[in-house]
Each structure stands twice: as C-alpha cells, then as structure tokens.
Amino acid sequence: MELEKKCVECGRAWKATPHTGRPRRYCSRSCQARAYRRRRDRGRLSTSTSTASGTGPVGERLASVLELGVTIADTEGVAAVTLRTVAHRSGLPLASVERDFRSRDRLVAAMAQRLLARPARRGPGTGDTAVEDAGTALRRLAEEEWRVYRTHPWLVEVLASTRPPLVPAVLDTARDALAAFTRIGLDSHAALRRYLAYSAYVQGMALLLLAERRESEHSGTSFRHWWREEGHRLDRTGATVRHAWLAELTASPPAGGFNLDAAFRDGLDRTVRALTTEP
Known part of the structure; x- marks a missing residue:
C-alpha cells in the first residue's frame, strides 16, 4: 500500500x-x-550573534572581534572590514575567525546585530502603564535607529538594501514598526508598504550623514565653509538672481552649518503623521 x-x-x-x-x-x-x-x-549565525554578547572565553573572543570590526568600519569604512584584516589586527589565526563567522557578510551582519540590539521591552500586560500609539512607537524606533547612524554612519550602507542582513535586531525593529501600522487598521500587506516608505525616509536621511562624513574627510572643509564659497560662486554667475530662494539662503546661512538632526526630526514628524493619518 x-x-x-x-x-x-x-x-x-x-x-x-x-x-x-x-x-x-x-x-x-x-x-x-x-x-x-x-x-x-x-x-x-545565531551562535555568532548571541555568543558575542555572552561571557566566557568564546564570548569574549567574538565580542573583541566585533568591536574591532566596528572600529575599522568607523575609521576606514565598512569596505575595509574583512576576515583577514580583523584576524591580523586582533592577533587571531585567520582559521579561527573563519570558523567563527564563515564569511565577511556574516561578520558584518554580526556587527550590525551588536550595534542595533535593544534591551528587551516589556509588552502589554507585563507592567507597562499604557501601550504606545502608532505615531509614538514609530518616532521612538526611528530615533533609536538614527542614534546608531549618528555614531556609525557606515551602517546605512549595510541596511539600505532589498536584502539586508536579517539579524534578530533588524527583525525586531521591523516587527515593532509593522505592529504600529497594523494598530491603525492596516492589513499586513498595506502595513509593509507603509513600513518601506517610513524606513526609506530614515535611511535616506542617514545617507546624508554618511555623505557629510565622507565629504568632510575628503575635502577637509566644513559645510559652512563650502556653503559660503558656493554662495559667492552662485552670486557671480547670476544664479541667485534667477533663483530667489538661493539669494535668501546664501544671504543668511544657518549658524553652525546645516543641522541634519533638526531636519531629520522635522521630516520624521511629518512623515509619521502622513503615514498614520488614515488606513
């Protein structure tokens, strides 16, 4: 049979x-x-990302490798992070690092997990006084992500992708954001579409952070100096006559340079309001 x-x-x-x-x-x-x-x-992958935050010889070794990888990415860019580089600079055998992480992509994924991991949050019914409304939850998640980009701008290169590393911290953030959108009455597919628009805003602003860091390092000039020089050039070419908004901006440049934090929060508030206004 x-x-x-x-x-x-x-x-x-x-x-x-x-x-x-x-x-x-x-x-x-x-x-x-x-x-x-x-x-x-x-x-x-789960062993690498979880053990690295633990204790003991293995956990300490993995944690030190991840910290070194983050330091290299902060100072030289994420492209400089390779298994061979971290093995050489940490004094570990290359075979040991390869055994722990298997590939460069998994090393970078574990670095992202280390930077994005959040303390466990208590859910409804476990002592919280109230459940966050959708807008508050989305603003909090965006601020948490923005703070990491502020210190480690290279991370947006890793995450701004249709195939980001799906480490636990990335999945947790996506889950919380999708839950916020479903609370306003959206089904899973509609929530995903709005989440993509929301995430694109946060990561798009973070790309400006990365560009600002790179341009300052390569040119050696501040934004304020660059804007002043460009203002003089635009005035000489007559661009400020043809574009009144340029004349106003070059006549009174922002004190201390363009404030990306202020621009991010202003745009975030408007983006969240628009995405959560109606199902």
Missing part, C-alpha cells in the same frame, strides 16, 4: 511505500541537503 506524503522542504507530494526505520521526510537528496545547509547556516 502506498501513502501520499509531502516533502517538508519544498512541499511536493510523492507516493511513499510503508517501511520500517526512520520515516522519510524529503522528496529528494537535494531537498534534504538544502534543509541541512539552512539549519547549519542559521545555527552558526
């Missing part, structure tokens, strides 16, 4: 003949191998 079974990996049905021994779970060896690779990779 044949029994119809479904592959636990791809879902394809096949006819199986009853037999003794361990039940067959996969329709083919390729599905079995694919499932094994996924379990293996997930296990290693």
Whole structure:
C-alpha cells in the first residue's frame, strides 16, 4: 500500500511505500541537503550573534572581534572590514575567525546585530502603564535607529538594501514598526508598504550623514565653509538672481552649518503623521 506524503522542504507530494526505520521526510537528496545547509547556516549565525554578547572565553573572543570590526568600519569604512584584516589586527589565526563567522557578510551582519540590539521591552500586560500609539512607537524606533547612524554612519550602507542582513535586531525593529501600522487598521500587506516608505525616509536621511562624513574627510572643509564659497560662486554667475530662494539662503546661512538632526526630526514628524493619518 502506498501513502501520499509531502516533502517538508519544498512541499511536493510523492507516493511513499510503508517501511520500517526512520520515516522519510524529503522528496529528494537535494531537498534534504538544502534543509541541512539552512539549519547549519542559521545555527552558526545565531551562535555568532548571541555568543558575542555572552561571557566566557568564546564570548569574549567574538565580542573583541566585533568591536574591532566596528572600529575599522568607523575609521576606514565598512569596505575595509574583512576576515583577514580583523584576524591580523586582533592577533587571531585567520582559521579561527573563519570558523567563527564563515564569511565577511556574516561578520558584518554580526556587527550590525551588536550595534542595533535593544534591551528587551516589556509588552502589554507585563507592567507597562499604557501601550504606545502608532505615531509614538514609530518616532521612538526611528530615533533609536538614527542614534546608531549618528555614531556609525557606515551602517546605512549595510541596511539600505532589498536584502539586508536579517539579524534578530533588524527583525525586531521591523516587527515593532509593522505592529504600529497594523494598530491603525492596516492589513499586513498595506502595513509593509507603509513600513518601506517610513524606513526609506530614515535611511535616506542617514545617507546624508554618511555623505557629510565622507565629504568632510575628503575635502577637509566644513559645510559652512563650502556653503559660503558656493554662495559667492552662485552670486557671480547670476544664479541667485534667477533663483530667489538661493539669494535668501546664501544671504543668511544657518549658524553652525546645516543641522541634519533638526531636519531629520522635522521630516520624521511629518512623515509619521502622513503615514498614520488614515488606513
């Protein structure tokens, strides 16, 4: 007698003949191998990201490698972070770093997890006095992400992608933001669309942080100096006559330079209000 079974990996049905021994779970060896690779990779990534925040020799070694990786990215850019570089500068054998992280992408993902991890928050019914409304929750999440970008602008290069590293901290933030959008009556698909627009705003402003850092390092001039020189040039070419808004801005440049923090919060407030006004 044949029994119809479904592959636990791809879902394809096949006819199986009853037999003794361990039940067959996969329709083919390729599905079995694919499932094994996924379990293996997930296990290693979760071990790297969780153990790095723990104690003991292994946890301390991983934490020191991640701290070194973050320092290299802060000072030289994330492109400078490689397994060989962190192994050399930490004094560890390259084989040891490769065993811990397996690839550069997983090392950078673990660095992102370390920077974005938030303390566990108590949910409703566990002592909180009130549940945040959608706007408050979204502003809080954006501010938390912005603070990390402020210190580590390179991180936006890692996260501003259609395929970001799906480490626990990234998934937690997405979950909380989507929950905020569903609280105003959106279904999961509509909530995801608004989340993408919301995230694009936060990361788009963070790209300006990264550009500001790079331009200051490469040119050696401040924004205020650059704006003053550009104002003189635009005035000489007649651009300020053709564009009245330029004349006003160059005549009274912002004191201390353009304030990205103020611009971020002004735009964030308007973006959140627009995205949460109506379902």
